[in-house]
Amino acid sequence: MLDLRDVDVYYGSSHVLHRTTLHVAEGETYALLGRNGMGKTTLVHTVMGFLRPRGGVITLAGERISGLASERIARRGVALVPQGRRVFPSLTVGETLEVSYRDGGREGWTLTEVCDRFPILGDRWGQTAGLLSGGQQQMLAIARALVTNSAVVLLDEPTEGLDPSRVTAVADVVAELARRGTTTLLVEQKVRFAVDLADRIGVLSRGEVVHSVAGGSMRKDPAPLYAELGFT
Amino acid sequence: MASLLSHVLNGLSFGSLLFLVASGLTLTFGLMRALNLAHGAFFLLGGYVALDLLGRTDSYWLAMLGAVVVVGLLGVAFERFLVHRVLHRELAQVVLTIGAAFVIADQILAYWGGRPVMPPRPPGLGGSVTIGDLTFPWFRLSLIVIALVVFVSLWLLINRTRVGAMIRASVDDEEMARSVGIRVPVLFMAVFGAGSALAAFAGVWGGAFTGLEPGGEFSILLLALVVTVVGGLGSVTGAFVAGLGVGLVDEFGKSLFPSFALFTIYAPVALLLAIRPRGLLGRVER
Ligand SMILES: Nc1ncnc2c1ncn2[C@@H]1O[C@H](COP(=O)(O)OP(=O)(O)OP(=O)(O)O)[C@@H](O)[C@H]1O
Ligand SMILES: [Mg+2]
Numbered sequence: 193m194l195d196l197r198d199v200d201v202y203y204g205s206s207h208v209l210h211r212t213t214l215h216v217a218e219g220e221t222y223a224l225l226g227r228n229g230m231g232k233t234t235l236v237h238t239v240m241g242f243l244r245p246r247g248g249v250i251t252l253a254g255e256r257i258s259g260l261a262s263e264r265i266a267r268r269g270v271a272l273v274p275q276g277r278r279v280f281p282s283l284t285v286g287e288t289l290e291v292s293y294r295d296g297g298r299e300g301w302t303l304t305e306v307c308d309r310f311p312i313l314g315d316r317w318g319q320t321a322g323l324l325s326g327g328q329q330q331m332l333a334i335a336r337a338l339v340t341n342s343a344v345v346l347l348d349e350p351t352e353g354l355d356p357s358r359v360t361a362v363a364d365v366v367a368e369l370a371r372r373g374t375t376t377l378l379v380e381q382k383v384r385f386a387v388d389l390a391d392r393i394g395v396l397s398r399g400e401v402v403h404s405v406a407g408g409s410m411r412k413d414p415a416p417l418y419a420e421l422g423f424t
Numbered sequence: 425m426a427s428l429l430s431h432v433l434n435g436l437s438f439g440s441l442l443f444l445v446a447s448g449l450t451l452t453f454g455l456m457r458a459l460n461l462a463h464g465a466f467f468l469l470g471g472y473v474a475l476d477l478l479g480r481t482d483s484y485w486l487a488m489l490g491a492v493v494v495v496g497l498l499g500v501a502f503e504r505f506l507v508h509r510v511l512h513r514e515l516a517q518v519v520l521t522i523g524a525a526f527v528i529a530d531q532i533l534a535y536w537g538g539r540p541v542m543p544p545r546p547p548g549l550g551g552s553v554t555i556g557d558l559t560f561p562w563f564r565l566s567l568i569v570i571a572l573v574v575f576v577s578l579w580l581l582i583n584r585t586r587v588g589a590m591i592r593a594s595v596d597d598e599e600m601a602r603s604v605g606i607r608v609p610v611l612f613m614a615v616f617g618a619g620s621a622l623a624a625f626a627g628v629w630g631g632a633f634t635g636l637e638p639g640g641e642f643s644i645l646l647l648a649l650v651v652t653v654v655g656g657l658g659s660v661t662g663a664f665v666a667g668l669g670v671g672l673v674d675e676f677g678k679s680l681f682p683s684f685a686l687f688t689i690y691a692p693v694a695l696l697l698a699i700r701p702r703g704l705l706g707r708v709e710r
Contacts, residue, residue, distance in 0.1 A: 240599075240603050241602070241603075242599050242603075261602065261609075262599065262602035262603050263602040263603075263605055263606060263607050263608065266602065266603050266604060266605040267605045271603070271604070272600075272603045274600065274603075278597055278600050280592065280593040280596040280597060280600065280601070281596055282592045282595075282596050283589055283592055283593055283596070287586075287589040287592075287593075288589075288593070290586060290589065291586065291589050291590050291593055291604065291606065292604040292605070294605060336604060337604075340604055340605060
């Protein structure tokens with residue numbers, strides 16, 4: 193569904209993604225792990241079109257999306273829950289969801305449905321997003337991506353800084369995405385969280401996917417992953 | 425008493441004109457950070473196009489509509505083909521849009537000559553109103569009413585409509601706005617067109633107040649920039665308050681200290697910005 197082939201990304205002269213290759217199958221939940229600064233955010237930003245690869249190609253369902261403007265990539269069916277939330281501070285919760293909403297048919301997310309899932313959004317419908325707490329903003333950032341009803345959802349460390357009850361809520365959303373057949377690329381630092389949810393797991397190191405294993409095998413014994421990530 | 429009221433009304437009507445010009449700048453410069461120094465030239469061009477069309481059609485309203493549409497479309501093309509390429513590059517914007525201002529003013533000179541002209545006043549607003557022992561032209565009062573209408577409409581558009589929310593989202597975080605599928609370039613092009621159309625409207629309606637001549641584009645631009653900056657970048661409410669404020673300060677300054685006409689505008693502005701660098705109601709810079 194989502195394919196990166198030999199993707200090279202630079203910031204100026206600093207080379208961050210080195211001929212990165214990654215394949216996420218349709219309906220699959222793929223967890224991408226990696227230590228700080230290894231290029232995980234760079235990778236999802238490149239898929240979303242915030243950054244242009246200097247080499248390689250990214251395809252979505254077989255069609256090239258690398259080089260397109262972000263809004264066109266979005267309309268082809270890619271959504272992003274960015275690291276650090278990045279809600280629109282001057283929009284209310286309701287406005288945020290309304291401008292992001294695209295009809296997803298019978299199986300799609302509706303505004304009512306995301307408010308059922310995250311009741312705080314319904315309660316704060318008229319409140320400016322900039323005034324929500326960090327945790328509330330993260331729920332909004334997730335809901336904003338859901339209501340675009342995209343075939344591919346990229347989540348960049350969605351549990352960063354959340355309290356345990358909210359981490360569970362995020363896990364439920366990832367599981368629900370899998371149930372609906374959405375292709376999900378989950379970037380995580382929390383190995384346990386990723387292992388529990390992912391069909392497959394990859395480790396990004398210095399811009400290369402160095403390890404790619406089935407989630408099931410890691411669930412019983414994630415020790416090799418910890419080793420790969422440099423934890424002891 | 426009558427003279428005080430007349431000064432207040434004069435100040436408010438001039439301030440209304442300033443707001444009309446500045447409202448377009450607030451949209452383009454304040455919201456998109458696209459500094460359009462050709463804004464004053466669009467004001468001027470609006471007035472001249474309307475005068476020209478009036479000669480051909482003999483209908484004030486057709487001429488007004490034509491000028492607003494022509495200059496609005498010119499603004500759209502200007503954004504699409506030129507300004508768009510220099511978004512986020514301030515110096516390039518300054519050079520490009522100043523250049524455009526000179527080109528437009530030069531073309532006005534070539535087609536319509538360099539003599540000052542006075543666009544006609546809107547039909548039906550020729551008379552005066554008498555309040556006590558003060559008579560005040562309807563036309564000047566109408567400027568205040570129109571500024572109010574434009575202010576309320578813009579405020580509602582930006583704060584209470586879906587398109588307004590999309591504009592604010594794009595200004596808040598352009599990348600994220602694009603990532604939810606908002607066509608930011610189309611939106612900015614439309615906003616730029618609307619800003620140019622507003623300048624043209626001000627040129628037709630307000631030109632009948634100030635008169636028009638090539639060279640006038642920079643004096644009106646300077647005042648509009650002052651209003652935009654004093655009001656706070658991106659704030660329509662700020663521009664409205666600042667427009668009326670600057671109009672009043674100018675009127676009273678001129679009558680109290682006639683020999684310091686420009687000084688009476690710029691001194692209080694400099695003082696205000698020293699105390700509040702982001703203007704009256706500006707957003708905090710990200
Ligand atoms: N805008 C930028 N300009 C220059 N270098 C950058 C920029 N953003 C990131 N980098 C560098 O690129 C490398 C990869 O950064 P990236 O943010 O993709 O890592 P990450 O894996 O997401 O890290 P984290 O787990 O901390 O979020 C880092 O060395 C970082 O310093
Ligand atoms: Mg990151």
